[in-house]
């Protein structure tokens with residue numbers, strides 16, 4: 003039975019997942035499976051982008067037939083001839099004999115090599131920047147040699163800003179029902195697999211990947227459709243940044259990746275001690291036993307971390323076999339621009355240190371530390387000083403912030419004047435959310451832009467606010483930007499009551515709009531609004547800091563935004579002298595709430611606006 007995914011109204015994923023494959027390309031373990039993506043563009047001329055591996059051919063052909071729904075398949079664009087994408091091409095052409103093949107000359111040569119197919123009259127051979135109009139869409143072909151084979155090309159749909167990127171921007175891992183990267187927690191659940199895919203598949207070809215990135219930067223890119231993994235329609239810049247780092251061999255993290263080969267545990271013990279002492283100095287470490295960890299994982303880690311330490315026993319007068327394979331593999335994948343140290347072990351003739359060094363010396367821009375540690379069977383008590391020297395040598399090359407020189411006793415006497423927080427130039431906002439069909443809102447002064455591209459903001463929300471709980475449950479909210487002409491009534495409506503027992507929108511319908519996410523935004527006394535979707539949150543005790551991606555934003559009118567200072571000076575009514583005479587106690591400087599009593603408890607929280615005792619003054 004078919005299992006397709008709709009990407010846009012006229013673009014359909016017709017690929018398939020394989021969770022039974024043990025070793026991708028016969029080399030890389032894929033415990034979480036792999037997807038083989040193919041895409042069908044339905045237009046006046048219907049175009050298929052690539053085919054799939056033969057292991058999933060049955061599903062692919064069912065998907066394609068369903069997506070075509072009786073229409074002709076006019077073209078198949080072949081972007082990459084590796085059989086994980088082209089193995090079913092021959093069967094495709096048998097099933098759809100009228101389909102023409104769009105490819106470049108190198109691809110045509112490979113089709114003939116793999117299938118001995120005569121494509122006379124069936125092949126449209128394109129050159130770089132050639133275009134093909136399918137009716138509403140205009141496709142442009144860009145060559146991407148060595149990403150991952152020499153014949154690779156990618157296709158840019160100028161109409162929609164979609165890049166069909168072949169192997170680039172792919173990832174290991176089956177799709178498991180999702181199709182877009184923003185449907186899953188990509189950073190936490192898939193980024194390691196994306197890195198492992200990149201480093202092992204195209205890691206060797208950094209300059210060629212950079213050439214493709216340069217071409218892609220010149221495009222108005224809205225979506226990326228790779229041949230493995232998820233479709234990208236949001237936060238493309240984040241993934242681009244990763245590709246820039248990986249293709250320029252720039253470490254993502256500062257710290258030490260320790261890979262060791264240990265037959266009887268003594269080399270491992272030394273690696274443990276080094277890792278422990280590095281941690282004592284505040285240096286991050288990760289450790290891998292090369293005998294049991296797939297090389298592809300260690301290669302990905304080597305691309306991630308800034309420092310590499312290899313520790314190996316001597317074996318058959320050489321490097322231990324799995325370590326030797328790993329080092330040759332790393333060199334073959336062009337690892338470069340790292341700081342490297344070695345530990346060798348040998349009971350009678352240790353040679354692994356020298357031999358490991360020779361392999362790494364063949365890599366570009368490596369800083370190799372002189373302090374190679376030599377073990378004779380096991381770490382001798384007298385060698386702890388050598389361990390310290392090696393650890394210090396590594397630590398000395400790691401840039402870090404110096405611990406600030408602070409006189410703790412002087413710091414203890416320092417005062418914090420809460421009035422300083424009122425001098426900040428932040429604005430005031432109506433934060434709105436919804437749960438169980440109930441709209442609610444509150445006033446905040448803690449919204450700020452985090453990044454402009456992509457558009458991200460952060461808000462800190464008091465946990466006592468009902469709106470806070472709504473956002474925690476739904477992950478979406480709106481922010482309406484208050485203007486200088488906002489009335490105090492608006493602040494009272496949203497700031498001085500709790501939504502738990504009040505309908506803050508009662509009698510206010512004519513002053514609200516609804517954004518595409520279904521939430522309200524305020525149109526009275528505001529000048530703009532934006533909608534946002536939470537992508538991360540941090541618990542800070544009394545407040546939660548939400549990091550959110552902007553999904554909609556509009557300017558409502560041209561009016562200056564209100565600042566906290568302007569509100570106090572011009573909007574908030576001055577305390578009434580009559581009330582001051584009649585009441586004894588403390589008045590909240592924020593909302594005017596009066597606490598009656600001789601002593602204000604230091605942990606008192608204003609029941610209306612939720613500000614603390616520091617914001618009260620004696621009447």
Ligand code: FEO
Nearest residue numbers: 084086150169229
């Ligand atoms: Fe996914 Fe290079 O093939």
